[in-house]
Amino acid sequence: MTIYDTVKNDPQARAYIKAGNDALKALGYTEHSLTHVCLTAETAGMILEKLGFPAEQIELARVAGFLHDIGNMMNRKFHAAAGAEMARTILERMGMGWEEIGTVCSAIGNHDEGSGGKPVSAVAAALNIADKVDVRRSRVQETCMENILTDIHDRVNYAVTRAELEVLPAMGGEAGENREKGVIRLCLDIDAGFTPVMDYFEIFLQRMLMCKRAAAFLHAEFELMINNAKII
Secondary structure, eight states: OOHHHHHHTOHHHHHHHHHHHHHHHHHTOOOOSHHHHHHHHHHHHHHHHHTTOOHHHHHHHHHHHHHTTGGGGTOSTTHHHHHHHHHHHHHHHTTOOHHHHHHHHHHHHTOOGGGTOOOOSHHHHHHHHHHHTOOOGGGOOOOOHHHHHHOHHHHHHHHEEEEEEEEEOOBOSSSSOOBSSEEEEEEEEEOTTTSOHHHHHHHHHHHHHHHHHHHHHTTEEEEEEETTEEOO
């Protein structure tokens, strides 16, 4: 069993993630449950794998992805810093090495755009992207359509009918496509009849810029496609 499997099945970690999502749901936030953290973990690992990073970093990216929102149980505003500390205690209990814990916890502590998160490592960069590209209708926890329409975060997530992340490594040589850098491309279909596409940028622009910085750290370009049109 990998360390990621151990962390993912840890009752304490799972209980804290559930408690955090319960608190955010009461506060009117979109879904930050086990579904979101598992998707973030798998996406973060996939990004590093497709870009050719070592297996050890891929595994740490998955661990960071699973634990990144654990701090929501304590407080939303400071959830990144709180989550890093909570993750440290869990990973120490599991016997993870100090250097690996440092990598995971610094990624968690720097994943939130609201607290000035930066790609301080490849693991952090992959986490930043994986977290920010998770936009989908099923993240809306509100069940009243009237309330969904009046909340821009719910409205935008609800309007997304397709979200796919493509990761293309750098390529060279005469026989292949000449691509000096990798490409990380988020492809979205947004129902413009439900909400204007500009609403997406009102709440996600800072996050997309964060993805752009993170991709650059990974020696890749970040691209955003909305309704088959290249935006970034």
